Amino acid sequence: MKIQYEKIIPYPFDVVLSQYFDYEHIAYVHPDSLGEYRLVENNGDVIVYDQIWPGRFWRRRSRVRQTFYPPGEIEFEFIAGQHKGVRVYTRLSHHSEGTLVDETYFLPGLPDWPWLRDWIRPSVMRSVERIWEEDLRVEVCYQGWPGVPGSAPPAETPAPLADESGRWVVLAEEDSLRSSPASVHVVSETEIVVFSFGEKLFALEARCPHAGGPLALGAVNEGAVTCPWHGACFEIASGRRESGPVRRDLIAYPLRRVNGTVEIFLPG
Ligand code: FES
Numbered sequence: 001m002k003i004q005y006e007k008i009i010p011y012p013f014d015v016v017l018s019q020y021f022d023y024e025h026i027a028y029v030h031p032d033s034l035g036e037y038r039l040v041e042n043n044g045d046v047i048v049y050d051q052i053w054p055g056r057f058w059r060r061r062s063r064v065r066q067t068f069y070p071p072g073e074i075e076f077e078f079i080a081g082q083h084k085g086v087r088v089y090t091r092l093s094h095h096s097e098g099t100l101v102d103e104t105y106f107l108p109g110l111p112d113w114p115w116l117r118d119w120i121r122p123s124v125m126r127s128v129e130r131i132w133e134e135d136l137r138v139e140v141c142y143q144g145w146p147g148v149p150g151s152a153p154p155a156e157t158p159a160p161l162a163d164e165s166g167r168w169v170v171l172a173e174e175d176s177l178r179s180s181p182a183s184v185h186v187v188s189e190t191e192i193v194v195f196s197f198g199e200k201l202f203a204l205e206a207r208c209p210h211a212g213g214p215l216a217l218g219a220v221n222e223g224a225v226t227c228p229w230h231g232a233c234f235e236i237a238s239g240r241r242e243s244g245p246v247r248r249d250l251i252a253y254p255l256r257r258v259n260g261t262v263e264i265f266l267p268g
Pocket residue numbers: 208209210211212213227228229230231232244245246
């Protein structure tokens with residue numbers, strides 16, 4: 001049986017393509033729908049991985065071969081374990097509103113009768129839609145491991161050092177910062193996230209240095225924020241890196257209160 005699926009994803013082609021080669025995000029963004037992926041072999045355009053499906057007591061496994069046909073076609077073949085024999089053919093193309101994702105699911109052992117297809121299609125579609133919803137909730141991640149064959153590894157731009165030549169700039173009204181636990185602001189073209197804990201406010205760079213994950217969407221726990229894309233964890237008060245696939249701390253910006261307004265110090 002063959003099932004067709006189409007969706008426009010409102011992100012550029014490169015971002016959507018990169019997300020198909022980002023195995024790191026699976027365990028953080030799709031823990032309850034896809035489980036996690038573990039790389040078995042990486043031969044450039046052909047990558048083999050084990051998918052460990054979610055499950056509380058018993059986790060099924062699939063071995064999957066993923067083949068890239070540049071510039072935008074990817075074939076997934078379930079070569080062993082759960083769903084053995086299933087194939088998915090994905091074609092990505094540029095679209096005026098982002099990227100058109102066109103997928104065909106080949107389900108072996110099921111006859112291609114229209115009534116049977118109409119019966120099975122909704123449940124396949126629900127699973128695929130759920131996965132896209134999980135991705136869109138965190139702005140569609142990109143650049144994780146092992147990456148699109150032939151592409152450069154994720155860049156980590158060095159943090160600029162604070163020096164005396166910086167300046168204080170108005171950030172926002174204090175009340176508005178307190179009304180949300182995490183708010184994002186753009187000040188002099190710099191994206192800043194402000195975390196608010198009762199009386200205390202902390203300003204950090206808004207994007208994770210690993211691959212640009214939006215830290216304002218991360219889970220906050222015991223004074224630390226976890227990047228929603230691949231799980232890097234940072235202390236909020238200092239920006240210090242605690243764990244995860246990241247090689248540097250976040251830039252932490254000093255704040256001061258001036259008559260009900262909060263100002264931020266931007267290094268020169
Ligand atoms: S973007 Fe990868 S951990 Fe944050």
